[in-house]
Amino acid sequence: MEIDVVLPCLNEAGALPWVLSRMPSGYRPIVADNGSTDDSAAIAAAYGAYVVPVPQRGFGAACHAGLLAASSDIVCIMDADASFDPGDLPLVADPVAAGDADLMLGRRSVQGKGAWPLHARIGNRVLAAELRRRIGVPVSDLGPMRAARREALLALPMSDRRFGYPLEMVVRAAEARWRIVETAVPYYPRTGKSKVTGTVGGTVRTVRDMRRVLASITAPTSAPAPAPAPASAPAPIAAQASS
Ligand SMILES: Nc1nc2c(ncn2[C@@H]2O[C@H](COP(=O)(O)OP(=O)(O)OP(=O)(O)O)[C@@H](O)[C@H]2O)c(=O)[nH]1
Numbered sequence: 202m203e204i205d206v207v208l209p210c211l212n213e214a215g216a217l218p219w220v221l222s223r224m225p226s227g228y229r230p231i232v233a234d235n236g237s238t239d240d241s242a243a244i245a246a247a248y249g250a251y252v253v254p255v256p257q258r259g260f261g262a263a264c265h266a267g268l269l270a271a272s273s274d275i276v277c278i279m280d281a282d283a284s285f286d287p288g289d290l291p292l293v294a295d296p297v298a299a300g301d302a303d304l305m306l307g308r309r310s311v312q313g314k315g316a317w318p319l320h321a322r323i324g325n326r327v328l329a330a331e332l333r334r335r336i337g338v339p340v341s342d343l344g345p346m347r348a349a350r351r352e353a354l355l356a357l358p359m360s361d362r363r364f365g366y367p368l369e370m371v372v373r374a375a376e377a378r379w380r381i382v383e384t385a386v387p388y389y390p391r392t393g394k395s396k397v398t399g400t401v402g403g404t405v406r407t408v409r410d411m412r413r414v415l416a417s418i419t420a421p422t423s424a425p426a427p428a429p430a431p432a433s434a435p436a437p438i439a440a441q442a443s444s
């Protein structure tokens with residue numbers, strides 16, 4: 202079974218060689234390039250990735266275009282900045298393939314100094330707590346390494362094309378009563394320059410976009426009862442310890 206991996210990319214020439222050379226067999230990288238001005242697109246193609254040029258700026262626009270270009274049943278999304286090791290993709294893809302989860306989220310388990318700025322960590326915690334309170338989904342991290350079934354993902358009514366996209370995916374999935382499951386994935390210091398939470402402008406944009414998504418939650422939704430899972434399956438997020 203082949204699995205497409207969507208990698209939103211904005212000037213990640215320094216990170217792409219490591220990322221793309223570590224793609225496990227059976228995983229096909231799709232680099233959704235948002236007008237990089239460095240050699241990202243050429244490097245991605247040289248390393249065998251399918252490159253999708255995305256004229257509309259924004260993290261969500263890139264992810265969405267990558268999903269539209271994908272064709273596999275199950276798709277993964279991950280950052281292209283070498284903060285995740287593609288070798289860990291089966292941690293999120295396998296439970297979806299096994300039918301144990303509808304949306305798998307990689308909860309970031311920090312490895313090394315500087316992987317995750319404090320303000321981003323706190324903001325993320327506040328958001329996760331808000332999600333628990335508002336829609337009853339006990340997420341502990343809105344991690345960007347994910348897996349789900351492609352057609353189901355594209356059928357979610359998602360409208361954010363910027364930095365609210367990761368949050369909106371969880372909100373709409375919860376409203377659709379998906380089984381959302383979290384598992385720990387190692388999170389490393391990124392390669393190259395930060396664009397989102399490592400910068401003031403990126404953080405401000407992210408907070409603004411995420412607040413808009415939170416405001417779009419209309420009705421409280423209770424979390425679905427966890428399906429009985431085999432012993433090898435990851436525990437539902439509520440039952441897992443936070444890293
Ligand atoms: N296509 C696209 N990709 C983006 C955009 N901004 C960031 N990215 C990519 O999305 C991923 C996440 O962006 P990062 O800059 O790593 O943001 P972050 O993970 O919140 O913060 P840092 O890792 O501290 O930089 C990376 O692969 C970026 O290249 C954008 O506007 N368009």
Ligand SMILES: [Mg+2]
Nearest residue numbers: 280282284391
């Ligand atoms: Mg990053």
